[in-house]
Amino acid sequence: MKSSLRYMGVLTVGVAVLAGGCKTDSDEMGESLIIEELDGDHALMERFEDRVRVTDVSFDPVGFRYDSYQIDGGEVGKLNRVADYLRGNGDVSLVVEGHSDERGSREYNMSLGEHRALAVRAYLIGLGVDSARIQTRSYGAEKPVDMGHNEAAWTNNRRGEFALYR
Amino acid sequence: MHLELNSRGRFAAGAVALAMGLAACMHAADVEIVKAGSIKTALSLKGMRADSQAASKTFRKVLEADLVRSGWFEIAVGGASVDVSGFCQGSGDRLTGQCRVVNNIAGKTLLSEQLRGQVANPRQLAHRTADAIVKAVKGVPGIASTQIVMVGARVGRQDLYLCDADGARLRRATHDGAVCLSPSWGKGVLEILYTSFHNGYPDAYRIDLGGGRRIRLAAYPGLNTGAVLSPDGRRIAMTLSKDGNPDLYVKDLRSGVLSRITRTAYAAEASPSWSPDGRQLVFVSDRAGRPQLYVQALYGKTAKRLTYEGRENAAPDWAADGRIAYSSRRGGTYEICIYDPVARRHTQLTRGDGDWEDPSWAPDSRHIVCTRTSGYRSHLYILDVMGDPPLRLTSSEGDWYSPDWSSQ
Numbered sequence: 001m002k003s004s005l006r007y008m009g010v011l012t013v014g015v016a017v018l019a020g021g022c023k024t025d026s027d028e029m030g031e032s033l034i035i036e037e038l039d040g041d042h043a044l045m046e047r048f049e050d051r052v053r054v055t056d057v058s059f060d061p062v063g064f065r066y067d068s069y070q071i072d073g074g075e076v077g078k079l080n081r082v083a084d085y086l087r088g089n090g091d092v093s094l095v096v097e098g099h100s101d102e103r104g105s106r107e108y109n110m111s112l113g114e115h116r117a118l119a120v121r122a123y124l125i126g127l128g129v130d131s132a133r134i135q136t137r138s139y140g141a142e143k144p145v146d147m148g149h150n151e152a153a154w155t156n157n158r159r160g161e162f163a164l165y166r
Numbered sequence: 167m168h169l170e171l172n173s174r175g176r177f178a179a180g181a182v183a184l185a186m187g188l189a190a191c192m193h194a195a196d197v198e199i200v201k202a203g204s205i206k207t208a209l210s211l212k213g214m215r216a217d218s219q220a221a222s223k224t225f226r227k228v229l230e231a232d233l234v235r236s237g238w239f240e241i242a243v244g245g246a247s248v249d250v251s252g253f254c255q256g257s258g259d260r261l262t263g264q265c266r267v268v269n270n271i272a273g274k275t276l277l278s279e280q281l282r283g284q285v286a287n288p289r290q291l292a293h294r295t296a297d298a299i300v301k302a303v304k305g306v307p308g309i310a311s312t313q314i315v316m317v318g319a320r321v322g323r324q325d326l327y328l329c330d331a332d333g334a335r336l337r338r339a340t341h342d343g344a345v346c347l348s349p350s351w352g353k354g355v356l357e358i359l360y361t362s363f364h365n366g367y368p369d370a371y372r373i374d375l376g377g378g379r380r381i382r383l384a385a386y387p388g389l390n391t392g393a394v395l396s397p398d399g400r401r402i403a404m405t406l407s408k409d410g411n412p413d414l415y416v417k418d419l420r421s422g423v424l425s426r427i428t429r430t431a432y433a434a435e436a437s438p439s440w441s442p443d444g445r446q447l448v449f450v451s452d453r454a455g456r457p458q459l460y461v462q463a464l465y466g467k468t469a470k471r472l473t474y475e476g477r478e479n480a481a482p483d484w485a486a487d488g489r490i491a492y493s494s495r496r497g498g499t500y501e502i503c504i505y506d507p508v509a510r511r512h513t514q515l516t517r518g519d520g521d522w523e524d525p526s527w528a529p530d531s532r533h534i535v536c537t538r539t540s541g542y543r544s545h546l547y548i549l550d551v552m553g554d555p556p557l558r559l560t561s562s563e564g565d566w567y568s569p570d571w572s573s574q
Contacts, residue, residue, distance in 0.1 A: 049366045067456050067478075069434070104500075105480030105493065105523065106568060107348050107392055108450050108457045110361075110368065111405055111412040111434035114389040118411060136388050136407070137367055142324075142345045149542060 048093045048135055054164035057085065061145075061159035062120055066101070069115040071123055079120065082162055083127035094129075096120045097161040098138040099145075101154035106141055113138035120160040137163075204552035206240035207303065209233060213251025214265070221261050221288040222254040228289050228332075232296030232310040235332060235557075237532060237550050238303070247271050248303055256285045263295050267302050277302035289334060309528045313572045314535055315339070315349045315358050316546060320564035326360060326373075327566070331528070333546075333559040339373065340364075340380075348437075350570045352395045359383065359393040359402065370404055384417070392437055396444045403427070403438040403447055414438050414449055416464065427462065428469070439484045448472065448482040448490055459492055459505075472505060475512060479503075481524050486573070487531035489551075491515075493523040502536055502549060515549055516556070525549075526571045535559060537567040 059082050062075045071079070086092060098117030100109040117136035125131045146156035211230055216222035233239045239248075252264040261284055267277040279298060283291030290311070297308030309331050318327040323343035329336040340346065342364040349360040358373040369385040370393040384390040388407035395402055402417045412434040414427040428435050433453035440447060445464055450457045454471070457478045462469035473479040476494035483491045490505040496514065500521040504513045516522040520540035527534055534549040538556070544567045546559040560566040 047367060067452065104478055104495070105437065105450065105457065107405075108434075108436040108452075108480045110347060110389060110391050111407075111436035111450075112452070114407045114412050115434040118388070118407060122410075138389055138407075139345065139363075140347070142347075142363075 048095050048163075048165040051093065051165040054092060054166050057164065059085070059162045061161045062116075063155065064116055064158040064160070066154070066158065067112070069112065069119045071119055079123050080127065083124050083129055086124070086129045086133065091166055093133045093135070093165045094124070095135045095137050095163040095165065096124075097163055098136065099143060099157055099159050099161070100141050101157045102141045102144060102149070103154065104141075110138050110140035113140045116158075116160050203554035204237055204550060207238055207248055208242035208246040209239040209248045209250060209303075210242050210244075210246035211250050212243075213249055215253045217253070217255040219256040219285070221256050221285040224288040225254040225261065225263060225292045225295075228292035229296055231332060232293060232308075233299065235548075236296065236300050236308055236310065236530075237552060237554055238300060238306075248276075250299060254288075254291075259285050261285045261288055261291055263291050265295050265298065267299055269303075289330070293330070306532075307529050309530050309533060309571075312529060312574065313355050314526075314546070314559070314569050315351060315572070316560075316566050316569040317346055317349065318564050318566050320562075326358065329559070331571075333561065336560070336562055339375070348392055348568055350394045351572045353399050354574055355572045357395075359395060361391045361393070388412075394438055394440060396440050397442060398444050401444075403440065405436050405438070412436065414447065416447075427464065437481055439482050439490075441484050442486050442488060448484055450480045450482070459490070473512070476503070483526050483534075485527040485531045486529060489527075489531065491525035491527060491534050491536075493525060493536075502534065504551060515551060522547075522549075524568050526569050528571045529573050533571075535569040535571050537569065539567075 060078050062071065062078050086094060096117040098113035100112045114136060117138055121134045121136055124134055144157045146153040214226060216226040230241060234241060247270055249268045249270055251266050254261065254263045260282060263281045265277065265279055265281065266275065268275050277298060281291060281295055293310035296310040300306065300308035312331045313328055314331060315326060315328050317324055324346050325342060326339040326346055326349050327336060328339050339358065342362060344362055344364040347361040349358050352359050352372060356374065356376045359370065361368050361370050368389055368391055370383040370390040372381045372383050374381065383393055383402065384404060384406065386406050386408035389405055389412055391405045393402050393404040400419055402419065404415055405412050406415045411431055413429060414435045416425045416427055427447065430451065430453050433451050436450045438447045438449045446461055447464065448459055448461050451460050457480050459472040459479045459482050460469040461472055476496050478495040479492055481493045485491065488507055492503055493500045494503045499518050500523045502515045502522045502525050504515055520538045523537045525534045525536040532551055534551065535546055536549060537544050538547045544565040546566050546569050548557040548559055
């Protein structure tokens, strides 16, 4: 647990190069507006990212239909393989990462990605994996795996990924 | 009186009807100039002089641009109904603007004021003077002194940026290069609330611009997004998923108590925006299958669905005058729409030519800043609900999106 209002150190130091004049597209100030970072009054839970990422095994991402968080029957096999692995490797924890395609509101896409990750988490718990071993993280539309702008790319980008930590 | 749609034909008849309604309320002595777009008051700046200093010249130029951008005025050479006179001069590091505003027809002085600023910052003095003129002549808040916060993505790095309402003084507020989302102004122009991944997860933060600090607001398991400060500054609404599903929560800043507002086990909520009286939230929910807008009283049990037209409706922003702007998927594109709760009518403001999303009202309840995405590049544009054509705000290289307009 982290104590409240703990000084976390200087993040960045400004290097001010503010061009004068009145060009409306005047370049940015190099000056950093954030010089220190404080914890809020609310304690963080431990996050698996602080552990070591497992890289010797990987699982196929689970796909989703447009605007849907429901797990399709055709994707169940992928989840069964993840559950089998987790049951056989009790020291491994999982972060399910939820993603959406690029269309629509970024903020709604964050919620949709999270909803997808939580649906995957609930399914794995239903297969007997301890809930304390699974966390979620949504990237919304921010981390596409396919940079295209067509149906095929959107299908690839609507996904739940599995990040394993030990 | 002659009215016509602007040359690009992008604005709905509703905007013109609104302009006509407002025209009827204007002072009878106004000389109205009607060209493309909204109705303007003819204003002369002939009597506004500047000394030979560069700062004074900048002041004069920015003042004129601000008055045009306000949407209320057309700069007239002769026959103006409003005369602005005075001078701007520098002395040492001080810049002084003397400003007198006279309604020619009524023969009435509307404003006589001396404003002081700094030679180093003539734009700021011009913005304040322009806002004083708008307030004196039109009785509404000006927007020249306001600021806009946005997400900028340049060479693959995302950060928060700020700029003035005219797009000038673009500057970077964070140096994380991490995914960041949905910035919104907190108290005045001193605080920004937003979500950042700089610690690996989507956590909500408050940036204190005056103190140069960043304070973590919420880092619960899962999602911590969409944090917006209530109009009274005492509560924050946001989307959290800590209880197993993305739902809306309100945190009381004094007591620290967190209240759950929605309980939809099979739906995701997002994008809360406060009503002007702080008693209701408008937000996005996919409880009916696709994202649509809903309104719910803070301590009410049920939400009322607001949108039925459009395949998806998202990103609502509640104006100080009670109207709600949002982005709506109409056919193949996203368009900015306005809901007027008094008339109970939805009006489409943009007409294709790209995707228009993420609207945020200016404090004048007339202008909206939003994202226009065309050819997979995003820039910010200013829209005018009274009919003036869209104005591009950002010109620097990069993608610019998710703007929020400061309330002062």
